[in-house]
Amino acid sequence: LEVDASWRLARKIPETLFGLFFEEINHAGAGGIWEELVSNRGFEAGGPHTPSNIDPWSIIGDESSIYVTTDPVSCFTRNIVALRIEVLCDKCPTGGVGVYNPGFWGMNIEEGKTYNLVMYIRSPESVELTASLTCSRPSGALQNLASAYIQDIDVSNWTRVELKLLAQETCRTSRLDLTTSKRGVIWFDQVSLMPSDTYKGHGFRKELMYMLLDLKPRFLRFPGGCFVEGNLLRNAFRWKETIGPWEERPGHYGDVWNYWTDDGLGYFEFLQLSEDLGAAPIWVFNAGISHNEGVDTNSIAPFVKDVLDSLEFAKGSAESNWGSVRAAMGHRKRFPLKYVAIGNEDCQKEFYQGNYLKFYNAIREAYPDIQMISNCDGSSEALDHPADLYDFHIYNSSTDLFLMKSKFDRTSRTGPKVFVSEYAVTEQKDAGNGSLLASLAEAAFLTGVEKNSDIVQMASYAPLFVNDNDPGWKWNPDAIVFNSWQQYGTPSYWMQTFFRESSGAVIHPITIASSYSDSLAASAITWRDTENSFLRVKIVNFGPHAVSLTISAHGLQVGVDTMRSRVTVLTSSNVMDENSFSNPNNVVPVSRELPNAGEEMQALLAPYSFTSFD
Ligand code: AHR
Structure with missing residues (x-):
């Protein structure tokens, strides 16, 4: 050699060559890097109609002691559903009655750590309430790990309550219990529990952050993937619903990967995550197209306006309309957003080309510095529309991906650059749950990416994360596997560490x-x-x-x-x-x-x- x-x-080699693709899939965010421990914190996951399913909240007590339902009475108008508990017992069972939340397949509570509980409550009477972190031990005993109490406070109007829970022991499958022994009615809403030591206090799970930082990622593509599109547009990621105070966010059901997210990890947090990783943000926005619908180009104007607003939110001055919302969230400085992808895997869909041009022209005029990424593959044929980059996704067998190390050798050197924003060996017999074989084919493919980095400007493995508890995993394999307290890299993760010095080399x-x-x-x-x-x-x-x-x-x-x-x-x-x-x-x-x-x-x-x- x-x-x-x-x-x-x-x-x-471009400074941006290797980075990350983060998608809200496999509970990568909700129940993953976003360290909110309560699942369905706003009681919205059961839908806007009440009564609704409060899953995974469960009841402590029985029919004779407590009646629990949902009520559309929240003080938050965009997420109106609240939980109502009616305590029926005068002599309640020891420990009281109430509700508990097991988080995402059990909360990781660690001895010596403090957990911040925030909740909104209302009751016509003064309340006596205990918040505890508990653990079911194999013996069947419910062990108390931490407790805090409130009593004699006036909550006749919705009241924000903040409590600190200091854990006395460790348990990886804990839950949050809210209990009382006092007869009466209490409404709860927006119950949040977070460790006090998230990464830079920004809400990100430290151990997962360290694994990402170790790859020295130069960009972060977010928030999907199919998550951006939705099966139906009404279930797509809507950035405006994910910003501002967390309590006011409605959350949404991601209907492609089939789970609810409270959208605590919203557009702002994705920009913050990029900053914390030292990675250039790449915002993939919905192009008015879901898996099953498309907005006619004649009607796309409001979607274009919505995207321009998102750019002002990220890049506008703190005095601008949307920039001021960002500033109010604690980030006066503009985020250096320089890349946007117009849709995800939508090239062949009706209305894509028309919608694309509307977005492209409006963004080019308002933000000439922004690089735009088309969904159409220009590797074998020139694109018939303007673009700075085009998206290239490849999921394959190991043999085919190995051979694709030469894929870009003969790609045209004129025109837009390539963004290999999703690559992986996925054929089950080769990939297993993340095999050495898969990682070797991917490594070979990346050597080809490096050699062709005059035309390939960026590349990222997909998907990044899987919560091992997510039944069946929505997508397999993934780069990082975690549960409530452990994480490990698959060989495909480790393979990427060989390339971390390549960007800018x-x-x-x-x-x-x-x-x-x-x-x-x-x-x-x-x-x-x-x-x-x-x-x-x-x-x-x-x-x-x-x-x-x-x-x-x-x-x-x-x-x-x-x-x-x-x-x-x-x-x-x-x-x-x-x-x-x-x-x-x-x-x-x-x-x-x-x-x-x-x-x-x-x-x-x-x-x-x-x-x-x-
Ligand atoms: O990475 C998983 C999925 O694969 C993404 O959501 C989508 O873009 C692709 O089809």
Whole structure:
């Protein structure tokens, strides 16, 4: 394998090459990175008509002691449903009666941590109320982890109550209990419980943030995917319903992935998440098209206006109409929103082309700096409409994705750039629940992305997250698997760590001559940290044989520092090996020193492996 490491033929890789695609799928946000522990906090998930299903809230007590229903009496006009409990007992059971919320398949409550409870209550009488965090132990006993009380306060009008709950013990499957022993009626609404130590206090689950930060993502595409479209437009993501005080957000049912979200993770929070990750935000907005409907281009004007408002919200001055709403949410500074995608996978849909142009022209005029992404694939045929980038999604078998490392070799170099915003091996027999095999094919594909990064400007794996408790997982495989308290990366996650220094680096030409060339994929980059520059050669061996190679690098700018040279390998004894909660490090990169590093060196690539030489 020969690398021309001179600057003569080196080419700069875009600063934005590798990033993340976040979709509200598999409870990635609600019950995932968004650390609201209460599920259905506003009692809205059962629909606007009352009485309604309060799932997953449940009743503590029986018919003789408590009557629970929903009532359209909230003080929040956009989410009018509240919970009404009527305590019927004079001598209530020990511990009282009330309701509990198990969160998203159990709350992770940790000893020594404080949890902030906010709720709105109303009652004609003064209330005596206990809020507790409890845990069902295997013995069947309900253990109290933390409690706080309110009594003798006037709540004759809707009143915001804030309590702090300090956990005395740890339990991964806890619940929030709201109980009373006093006869009477209490209404509850907007009950929120969050740990006090979310990432930067911004509501994001720290451990998941650290995993994302470790990939050094340069962009964040959000909030979907099909989530953006909805099966029906009325269930699509509507950014205006997701901003402002959390209590006032109506929430919505994501009808593609079939679950409710309170939209605590809303448009503002996505922009905040991008900022916290140091990633450029990429806002995918609905183009007036759902999976089953399309708004006629003649009627699309209000949708265009709505999108312009979203841009003013992100980019406008704090004095502008929508920019002032952002400022009121605590972010006076403008968000550097420079990319928008006009729809998701809508190219072939009726009205897309017409609607696209309406959005494109209006945005181009109002925000000439914004780069617009079309849903139409321009990789084999030129687009018939203007665009800065076009979206390319690829879900495939491992063999096909491996071969697609050359996909962009002959793509036109004129016209819009490519955004590979969703790629993964998904064929079940290859992918399992996230296999080494899948990650190797993806790595090979990404070496092709790097080599073609004159035309491919961005790439992101999909989907990013899955909550393991989500029945059946909505999509499999995913990059990061988590439950209420644990998380691990699939091999596809770890594969991406080999590319985290590539964005903004330079790529060098390489040639490979080997009898195993057909099963090899490789690239070479130079990246710099504050003091040094490193040549990194990455090689995928997609075959069952060990491969011996001589690696030589010509034209290095500085000598090889053997003390700092390293080899890192992602492999396993079985190509279908996966990671799991019990064995999270089964397939992870292993690094060691490379004492034989030099301008020319021998290397032995393990069968089915991904190796980088720094
Ligand atoms: O990544 C999962 C889904 O795949 C996305 O929602 C959609 O864009 C694609 O079809």
